[in-house]
Amino acid sequence: MIDAIARPDxxxxxxxxxxxxxxxxxxxxxxRSLMGGQVAVHVVPGDAxxxxxxxxxxxxxADPDAVLDRIARWADRLTRFTATSELSRLNANARVEVAxxxxxxxxxxxxxxxxxxxxxxxxxxxxxERIAAEGRPETAAHRAGSTPSRSLASRRWSxxxxxxxxxxxxxxxxxxxxxxxxxxxxxxRALTSLDGHAAAVVDADGDIAxxxxxxxxxxxxxxxxxxxxxxxxELRLRRREGVTDRDxxxxxxxxxxxxxxTSGTSVHRWDRAGGHAHHLIDPRTGRSAVTDLVQATVxxxxxxxxxxxxKAAVIVGSEAAFAxxxxxxxxxxxxxxxxxxxxxxxxxxxxxx
Numbered sequence: 001m002i003d004a005i006a007r008p009d010x011x012x013x014x015x016x017x018x019x020x021x022x023x024x025x026x027x028x029x030x031x032r033s034l035m036g037g038q039v040a041v042h043v044v045p046g047d048a049x050x051x052x053x054x055x056x057x058x059x060x061x062a063d064p065d066a067v068l069d070r071i072a073r074w075a076d077r078l079t080r081f082t083a084t085s086e087l088s089r090l091n092a093n094a095r096v097e098v099a100x101x102x103x104x105x106x107x108x109x110x111x112x113x114x115x116x117x118x119x120x121x122x123x124x125x126x127x128x129e130r131i132a133a134e135g136r137p138e139t140a141a142h143r144a145g146s147t148p149s150r151s152l153a154s155r156r157w158s159x160x161x162x163x164x165x166x167x168x169x170x171x172x173x174x175x176x177x178x179x180x181x182x183x184x185x186x187x188x189r190a191l192t193s194l195d196g197h198a199a200a201v202v203d204a205d206g207d208i209a210x211x212x213x214x215x216x217x218x219x220x221x222x223x224x225x226x227x228x229x230x231x232x233x234e235l236r237l238r239r240r241e242g243v244t245d246r247d248x249x250x251x252x253x254x255x256x257x258x259x260x261x262t263s264g265t266s267v268h269r270w271d272r273a274g275g276h277a278h279h280l281i282d283p284r285t286g287r288s289a290v291t292d293l294v295q296a297t298v299x300x301x302x303x304x305x306x307x308x309x310x311k312a313a314v315i316v317g318s319e320a321a322f323a324x325x326x327x328x329x330x331x332x333x334x335x336x337x338x339x340x341x342x343x344x345x346x347x348x349x350x351x352x353x
Contacts, residue, residue, distance in 0.1 A: 019221070039071055099165060102165050102166075110185050118311075121312040122181070134277070156171065157171070179279075188209045207306070210260065212238060217238045235353060258300070259301060262310055282315050291315060293337055296334070312324060318335055332345055
C-alpha cells in the first residue's frame with residue numbers, strides 16, 4: 001500500500017477522464033445522455049468509417065451509434081425510474097414467482113455473482129433501503145421516520161434460468177435496485193459488439209469497459225471528487241502480457257480487456273434530518289454506509305467486476321477493502337479516505353502514467 005495526500009475542497013464528478021490513445025492516434029467518439037448520466041463509445045477504427053463517423057464495415061453492430069442504440073434499449077429494460085421498464089414491472093408484481101426476459105435475467109444473475117464476489121456486501125435486493133436514504137416517501141419505514149433494516153433471510157431470492165429468460169423467486173415485497181450492477185453489465189456487453197476495431201472503450205456513466213489492441217495504450221484519469229477537472233492519478237493501460245482467460249476466471253480477465261469503475265459518497269448524496277445519507281447502502285445495517293472511504297476506483301478484468309468491488313470497498317472501509325481486493329486479484333485500486341489520504345494498491349504501480 002502506498003500513501004499520498006489529496007487535499008479536499010468541493011465535491012466533483014466520479015467520472016473518469018479518457019484521453020485519446022497514444023498509438024494509433026485516430027479515435028471516433030460518440031456520446032448520449034442515458035442511464036441518468038453520460039454514456040460514451042470510443043473506438044480506434046479497425047475498419048473504415050464514413051464522413052459522418054458511422055461505421056462502414058461489414059458488421060453494423062460495430063457502428064458506435066448502433067451500439068448506443070442497443071445500450072438505450074437495455075437501459076430502458078433495467079431502469080427503476082420508469083414504471084414501464086421490465087425491472088419496474090417485476091418490482092410492482094405482488095407474486096413471489098415472476099417470469100423475466102433474458103436481459104433482466106442476465107443482470108440479476110450477475111447480481112448474484114457480485115454478492116458472492118463481495119462476501120455479501122453488494123446486494124441487489126435493497127431498493128427500499130435506497131429509497132429511504134433518498135428521503136422519498138415511498139416506504140412505510142420512511143414515513144415512520146426510520147430506515148428499513150430487513151434481515152438477510154428476508155432478502156434471499158433465487159433465479160431459475162430457462163431457455164429464454166428465467167423465473168425469479170423472492171420473499172413477498174422484495175424489490176430490486178440494479179443501478180451500478182446494470183451499468184457495469186451493459187458496458188461489458190456493449191464492448192463485445194466492438195471487437196472489429198483495433199481498440200474500444202464503453203463508458204457507461206463511469207463504469208468503463210476497455211479492450212486494447214496490440215500496441216495501443218490508453219490513458220484514464222481518476223477524478224478527484226473534491227476538485228473539479230483534476231485527477232488523483234492517471235492510469236496508462238496496455239495489453240497484459242502472458243495472461244489468458246483461464247488465469248483469473250473470477251475477474252473475467254483476458255489479456256486485452258479491462259474494467260475501470262469508481263464508487264463513492266460524494267455524489268448521490270442527500271441532506272437528511274440529523275445528518276447526510278448517500279446511495280451506498282450497507283446490507284448489514286440497511287443504511288448508508290459509515291466508512292472512512294469517500295471514493296474507491298478499481299481496475300479489474302471487466303467493468304462489472306470493477307464496479308462491484310469499488311462499491312464494496314467504500315462500504316467496508318479501507319482496512320477490509322484491501323483484503324477483499326487482494327482476494328479478488330484486482331489489477332489496481334485507488335482509495336481516497338475522509339482525511340484526504342490516497343491509498344494505492346501495489347498492483348496499480350505498473351499502470352501509473
